[in-house]
Amino acid sequence: MSPRFQGMMPQLGIGTELIYAFVIILCCLIIYFATKELYNITKHQGIRYFRLSFLFFAIALFFRSFIKFVLILFNSRTLFDIAPRAFAGVTTFIFMYFSLIAIFYLLYSLIWKKDKKNLGIYLMHLLALVITIITILLGNILIYIILNVLILILILYLIYQKKSKKKSGLYFIYLLLLVFWIFNILDIFIPNFLQSLQLIIYFVSIGIFFVILYRVLTKIGSK
Amino acid sequence: MAKRNRLEVIRDILKIIQDSHNLIKLTPLLRKSNLSSNRFYQYLEELIQKRLVVKTEGHIKLTENGKKYLERYSSIVNFIEEFGL
Numbered sequence: 001m002s003p004r005f006q007g008m009m010p011q012l013g014i015g016t017e018l019i020y021a022f023v024i025i026l027c028c029l030i031i032y033f034a035t036k037e038l039y040n041i042t043k044h045q046g047i048r049y050f051r052l053s054f055l056f057f058a059i060a061l062f063f064r065s066f067i068k069f070v071l072i073l074f075n076s077r078t079l080f081d082i083a084p085r086a087f088a089g090v091t092t093f094i095f096m097y098f099s100l101i102a103i104f105y106l107l108y109s110l111i112w113k114k115d116k117k118n119l120g121i122y123l124m125h126l127l128a129l130v131i132t133i134i135t136i137l138l139g140n141i142l143i144y145i146i147l148n149v150l151i152l153i154l155i156l157y158l159i160y161q162k163k164s165k166k167k168s169g170l171y172f173i174y175l176l177l178l179v180f181w182i183f184n185i186l187d188i189f190i191p192n193f194l195q196s197l198q199l200i201i202y203f204v205s206i207g208i209f210f211v212i213l214y215r216v217l218t219k220i221g222s223k
Numbered sequence: 224m225a226k227r228n229r230l231e232v233i234r235d236i237l238k239i240i241q242d243s244h245n246l247i248k249l250t251p252l253l254r255k256s257n258l259s260s261n262r263f264y265q266y267l268e269e270l271i272q273k274r275l276v277v278k279t280e281g282h283i284k285l286t287e288n289g290k291k292y293l294e295r296y297s298s299i300v301n302f303i304e305e306f307g308l
Contacts, residue, residue, distance in 0.1 A: 035302075038298070041275075041288050041291050041295060043273045044303065044308065046306075047308055170305070170307050215306075
């Protein structure tokens with residue numbers, strides 16, 4: 001394993017990690033299930049990609065927390081030190097893949113109308129797969145982080161281009177969501193990165209998901 | 224008159240069916256929808272595919288989904304606009 005991957009340093013206790021994961025996974029699943037009826041009525045592809053992105057955020061966060069949980073339990077720096085290589089590789093792969101695909105789906109929910117042939121989503125799956133495999137094989141997390149930042153910039157640019165009256169609110173929420181999602185990725189892979197700020201990152205991340213959940217529920221409930 | 228967007232056209236078609244006691248023939252529906260024939264049949268195919276309406280013996284009827292669409296139209300529009308979908 002490359003030294004660049006040796007950064008899975010546990011900092012907070014199991015309790016904090018479990019509460020953090022539980023709250024965000026719950027928020028994501030509520031968003032996913034609360035929008036089910038709207039999707040069933042309309043079969044609107046934008047709603048479909050939006051709700052699936054939160055399902056994938058939930059899956060990614062579950063595996064992120066699983067990795068953290070195992071590291072804290074065994075007081076280890078990397079999953080590859082304590083688990084069989086294949087197991088550690090698969091767990092890391094699932095986290096990275098679903099993390100990327102969640103952001104891709106969020107991106108696609110904004111641009112699906114421009115993709116007449118509906119090929120974009122398959123390309124995004126392929127891209128996520130290739131990037132994840134390359135990152136794991138090379139043991140170079142930098143590629144993965146840079147790509148996440150590029151997607152973030154692209155999403156912000158697309159929202160900025162939209163002519164919606166409400167784009168300023170959406171712009172701010174997605175900006176925070178993606179910035180803190182990248183912090184969550186950094187927190188797993190880079191040693192001691194943002195260690196002193198970890199609890200603040202957790203609180204802000206929970207806050208962002210609460211804001212999105214609140215906006216989803218109020219819009220769904222409005223007549 | 225401003226051009227209607229997709230969601231508005233769908234709402235208008237469903238509303239016409241509802242206002243006709245949930246049973247209307249194709250020709251009056253086409254006339255009242257204010258669409259060209261081509262566009263009307265594209266929309267009709269989409270509505271049938273999305274199970275918002277059913278076609279029975281030359282008549283068009285709303286399904287439960289179609290009724291829900293009308294009830295929840297403002298929520299649907301608000302949600303789609305809010306998240307730029």
